[in-house]
Amino acid sequence: MISLYLPERTWLHAVPAGWKLLALALISLVAAPLNSLPVMAGLLLAALVLYASLGKAALKQIALLRPLWPLFLILLAFHWWNGDITAGLVVLARILAMVLLANAVTMTTRMDAMMDAVEPLLAPLRLFGGSPRAVALAVAMMIRFVPLLFALWEALNDSWRARTGKRGGWRLLAPFCIQTLRLSHHTAEALAARGGAPRGDRR
Amino acid sequence: MKDRSLVQIALYAAIFAVLGLLPRFDLPFAAGVPITAQSMGAMLAGVMLGAWRGALAMVLLLFVVALGAPLLAGGRGGLGVFFTPSVGFIFGWIAVAFVAGWIMQALRKAPVFPAALIAAVTGGIVVMYAFGIAGMALVGGLSVLDAAKACLIFIPGDAIKAVLVALIAQTVARGLPEALLSRNA
Numbered sequence: 001m002i003s004l005y006l007p008e009r010t011w012l013h014a015v016p017a018g019w020k021l022l023a024l025a026l027i028s029l030v031a032a033p034l035n036s037l038p039v040m041a042g043l044l045l046a047a048l049v050l051y052a053s054l055g056k057a058a059l060k061q062i063a064l065l066r067p068l069w070p071l072f073l074i075l076l077a078f079h080w081w082n083g084d085i086t087a088g089l090v091v092l093a094r095i096l097a098m099v100l101l102a103n104a105v106t107m108t109t110r111m112d113a114m115m116d117a118v119e120p121l122l123a124p125l126r127l128f129g130g131s132p133r134a135v136a137l138a139v140a141m142m143i144r145f146v147p148l149l150f151a152l153w154e155a156l157n158d159s160w161r162a163r164t165g166k167r168g169g170w171r172l173l174a175p176f177c178i179q180t181l182r183l184s185h186h187t188a189e190a191l192a193a194r195g196g197a198p199r200g201d202r203r
Numbered sequence: 204m205k206d207r208s209l210v211q212i213a214l215y216a217a218i219f220a221v222l223g224l225l226p227r228f229d230l231p232f233a234a235g236v237p238i239t240a241q242s243m244g245a246m247l248a249g250v251m252l253g254a255w256r257g258a259l260a261m262v263l264l265l266f267v268v269a270l271g272a273p274l275l276a277g278g279r280g281g282l283g284v285f286f287t288p289s290v291g292f293i294f295g296w297i298a299v300a301f302v303a304g305w306i307m308q309a310l311r312k313a314p315v316f317p318a319a320l321i322a323a324v325t326g327g328i329v330v331m332y333a334f335g336i337a338g339m340a341l342v343g344g345l346s347v348l349d350a351a352k353a354c355l356i357f358i359p360g361d362a363i364k365a366v367l368v369a370l371i372a373q374t375v376a377r378g379l380p381e382a383l384l385s386r387n388a
Contacts (some may be wrong), residue, residue, distance in 0.1 A: 003272055004281045024282065067277055071288055078349045091344040092288045098286035106271045106281030137262055143272065145217030153221065170367055174374035181382040184214040188207040195228045196206050
């Protein structure tokens with residue numbers, strides 16, 4: 001599956017996932033109430049320095065922010081309209097810095113390492129009769145479902161095109177839902193045949 | 204939790220992801236305005252699964268996105284999306300699915316199309332924009348009124364999606380009645 005993860009190892013890869021998440025949470029808590037432009041610009045600069053220290057591949061990932069530009073322009077326009085362009089720049093710098101920092105954590109942490117890091121947070125589920133292992137199973141099933149559902153959509157689209165010569169588009173949604181439900185019945189049966197979803201602790 | 208519920212939650216989380224990754228639909232009755240189908244996923248999860256399972260499907264989706272999977276429209280994902288001004292909409296999806304599912308269950312006796320339409324409009328527009336505007340105001344540093352103005356351009360697209368969800372629910376109810384889990388709970 002495509003991923004935001006950077007395959008080449010950097011120094012940030014070596015930092016345990018838990019520490020990175022903790023640092024991100026702390027920075028976001030500290031940055032949220034601050035409204036000084038120099039401080040926010042400094043934070044943004046620090047985020048950019050972090051990317052530079054991670055290498056060329058990381059710098060390329062800054063392009064992921066491109067879809068946000070229209071929204072940023074709208075935000076700036078509103079702040080300018082209200083006569084406080086500085087406030088708009090503070091907000092913009094804070095959003096950019098936090099998104100960059102958060103993406104840096106995602107870029108340098110494997111999904112399974114992230115899962116292990118947040119697993120202790122799932123422990124309270126046991127009080128409600130849930131299980132952290134059931135969560136891990138649901139995550140795995142969902143990720144596995146995505147390519148299956150794609151293939152299913154393509155098959156429906158092909159047969160629609162064979163009949164009409166056009167793309168199916170939204171008309172495929174209802175048959176798609178029905179077919180996926182069949183798929184989920186089979187999966188549930190297969191799961192039950194293997195002893196069902198886990199109930200106890202992990203491993 | 205029963206195996207079947209767990210699978211259905213995973214399924215609708217995956218459907219949500221697939222809706223965002225599909226090429227954009229051109230809706231004939233929207234004068235060819237392209238819209239991403241993704242926010243339909245939240246309404247669909249609620250209307251199809253009911254309140255609790257629908258909401259849990261959205262929780263699962265957000266969890267996997269936070270773990271680092273680029274499953275949101277346009278291949279967005281990872282922790283970064285939770286720091287953008289759209290974060291209100293993103294967390295709103297949980298409430299959207301819950302409210303849509305709850306209305307669907309409450310209107311169990313009503314015909315499918317109007318029930319699903321009420322559920323999708325209330326969840327997918329009223330609830331979603333309440334969350335979306337709050338998020339835009341908080342993260343973007345705007346007043347609630349300005350935030351509302353910045354969000355309103357998306358409402359026509361979501362109204363179309365709500366109608367589509369109701370049409371889908373009706374078709375599914377005809378083709379495979381037991382698939383509409385919100386009704387036989």
